[in-house]
Amino acid sequence: PGVVVSHELLSRATQYEPSITTGRISGFKQDIGGQRVLQTDAAIIQGNSGGPVFDDRGQVIGAATFTSLQGEQVVQGFNFLIPVETIQEAASKAGVTPKGDSMFTRLWNHGVDLYIRDLHYRAYRNMSAANRIHPGFPDVERVREDCDIKHKEQGYLHREEYQWALIGVLLVGGIAGVWFSGRRLMSATRRGIRGIVRDELDAREGRSPP
Structure with a gap:
């Protein structure tokens, strides 16, 4: 692992x-335990074991497992992967149930x-939250820093927080306007109803309306 991380x-x-x-899948083999493995010509070095392998659609098809050595040198082009089906079967037998994407993955995506x-x-807020869960990931920090720069370059009217604040002000103003208009309408309606009732009573008593 030292070769990989430092x-x-x-x-x-x-x-x-x-x-x-x-690389490419160059063969379908079995290990000495009878488990199916995939041969690949993709470069694999010490410390890559367990790393995911993707197809051209971005789907995980397996994990790097072992390489071939000649003396102490890795022989490239003769490396092997554990198929994802084998991993899922082993996890199921161990009672491990996938729980879906982690919070970090959801925030990142x-x-x-x-x-x-x-x-x-x-x-920026999503990446900051992801960074608090697992600090130090270069991709998270890179996107986060780029978001911060681009956000500051935007004019105030194009910044999301100001847009939401403006929407909030307009919404509150609209509600207040509807409320006051409703009160005026109700007041006018009450006056109209009182006038109709008064006219009806005057008509019954034989009086002319004022």
Whole structure:
């Protein structure tokens, strides 16, 4: 794992930077325990075990498990993955039930969606909440900082918090206007009803209306 999370020539700021390799599924094998494994030519090094493997649609299809060695050197192009079905079966036998996305994942996904839609203020808040759960993730910090910069570059009328405040003021003003209009209408209605009743009584008594 030391090879993955640190290197004498890399800065500490990149300690948790994700890295991605690409490759193809080049074979279907079985390990010595009879479990199905997938052979891949994607580069895998010590410390990658357990890392997710995605297909071209972004779906997890397995996890990196073991590589091939020649002496102490990793032989690339002859690496293996555990299929996701095997992982799910093992989890089920162990009584582990997936509970859906974690709070961090939900905050991250929603924050990215807001960021793509240029809703930087709300995206910043989501990323800040995600950062409090798992601090130090470079992607979270990068999006969070970019949201902060873009939010400050926006004019006041384009900032979401001011837009919501303006909507709130207009909403309160509208409700107040409807309330006062309603009171005036009710007052006029009562006066009209009293006039009709008075005219009816005058007519019954044979008096002319004033």
